[in-house]
Amino acid sequence: MTPLPRPLPKFAGRAFLAPMAGVTDPAMRLLCRRRGAGLVVTEFTSAHCIVAREGRRQRCGGAGDVVEFSEEERPVSVQLFGSDAGALERAAGIVGPHFDVIDYNMGCPAPHITRQAAGGALLQEPDLTRRILRALARGSDRPVTVKMRAGVSGDSARLFLRAARVAEEEGASMIALHPRTVSQGYSGRSDWSLIAELKRSVGVPVVGNGDIATPEDARDMLEETGCDYVMIGRGAMGNPFLFEQVNDLLERGRYRARSPAERAGAFFEYMEAARRFSIRFPRVRAQAMRFVRGLPRAARARARIAASRDAGQLERAVGEALGGAE
Numbered sequence: 341m342t343p344l345p346r347p348l349p350k351f352a353g354r355a356f357l358a359p360m361a362g363v364t365d366p367a368m369r370l371l372c373r374r375r376g377a378g379l380v381v382t383e384f385t386s387a388h389c390i391v392a393r394e395g396r397r398q399r400c401g402g403a404g405d406v407v408e409f410s411e412e413e414r415p416v417s418v419q420l421f422g423s424d425a426g427a428l429e430r431a432a433g434i435v436g437p438h439f440d441v442i443d444y445n446m447g448c449p450a451p452h453i454t455r456q457a458a459g460g461a462l463l464q465e466p467d468l469t470r471r472i473l474r475a476l477a478r479g480s481d482r483p484v485t486v487k488m489r490a491g492v493s494g495d496s497a498r499l500f501l502r503a504a505r506v507a508e509e510e511g512a513s514m515i516a517l518h519p520r521t522v523s524q525g526y527s528g529r530s531d532w533s534l535i536a537e538l539k540r541s542v543g544v545p546v547v548g549n550g551d552i553a554t555p556e557d558a559r560d561m562l563e564e565t566g567c568d569y570v571m572i573g574r575g576a577m578g579n580p581f582l583f584e585q586v587n588d589l590l591e592r593g594r595y596r597a598r599s600p601a602e603r604a605g606a607f608f609e610y611m612e613a614a615r616r617f618s619i620r621f622p623r624v625r626a627q628a629m630r631f632v633r634g635l636p637r638a639a640r641a642r643a644r645i646a647a648s649r650d651a652g653q654l655e656r657a658v659g660e661a662l663g664g665a666e
């Protein structure tokens with residue numbers, strides 16, 4: 341019997357922050373939620389890693405989060421990857437009680453992931469996909485969602501249709517599609533017509549993803565494909581304002597433009613938030629590079645950011661780049 345999809349949390353907006361390893365840390369997610377992202381998703385996390393961290397946590401007296409997040413982020417989804425159904429079930433049991441949604445990664449093109457039959461490689465494995473989705477549903481009572489690519493390579497570019505059917509049969513609550521193949525990586529354009537095809541073929545909400553850089557792109561994807569929500573990745577790097585702009589465009593037909601200086605200014609809020617979590621300095625510095633994009637003399641600012649060795653130097657580097665922008 342097909343299980344009913346579990347109810348999703350209420351989303352405050354139709355634009356979600358895409359999971360991005362190395363980018364969507366809890367501080368970045370917080371900035372995006374504060375500016376209207378309807379849902380934020382953690383970086384993908386290995387099921388084995390979660391199980392091992394929980395073991396360590398218990399041995400060390402139970403302190404600390406296995407996957408860091410804050411209450412202010414809610415609704416927040418945790419993205420898992422892996423191909424070991426048992427480990428995924430245990431991981432879902434560990435993180436499920438803390439998160440609003442469990443998302444399963446069927447899109448990662450990185451060879452070290454696809455070699456383990458995980459990420460995008462799962463698109464070729466409908467039986468394993470079924471076992472994994474069942475295991476995730478057994479592991480916790482949270483809604484399970486799936487994020488997938490369209491296919492593996494040019495001659496298997498439509499595997500998403502079969503994978504989506506399996507997901508629906510296993511009670512997935514929502515399906516996100518990045519319509520490129522695994523072998524395409526990030527080259528070319530994503531094929532939005534495949535998002536429309538997915539929307540026509542499933543009954544659960546569909547999230548369209550791929551190449552949204554402006555509020556108008558988000559509106560166009562919603563209108564052209566009929567998808568229920570959009571998910572923004574690279575366009576939101578160093579630019580959390582994109583979410584409030586999408587919401588304003590959809591609700592009022594217009595939005596406030598943000599200058600490069602306003603975007604760079606938001607980096608100080610990022611730094612403040614980052615102090616609450618165990619985010620390492622090189623990560624914070626890499627985020628600074630993204631926030632200063634578009635500033636006059638950005639190349640000079642980037643060189644100073646790259647040379648900074650602690651938070652104080654980094655703050656001064658961004659501050660000086662901003663001073664030059666006034």
Ligand SMILES: Cc1cc2nc3c(=O)[nH]c(=O)nc-3n(C[C@H](O)[C@H](O)[C@H](O)COP(=O)(O)O)c2cc1C
Binds near residue numbers: 360383447574
């Ligand atoms: C740096 C980076 C890291 C990513 N990490 C993940 C990830 O952890 N999980 C995932 O499902 N997708 C990941 N993606 C893919 C994005 O979620 C998204 O599907 C893709 O970038 C297309 O959307 P965009 O054109 O809005 O960037 C990553 C993309 C980038 C650029």
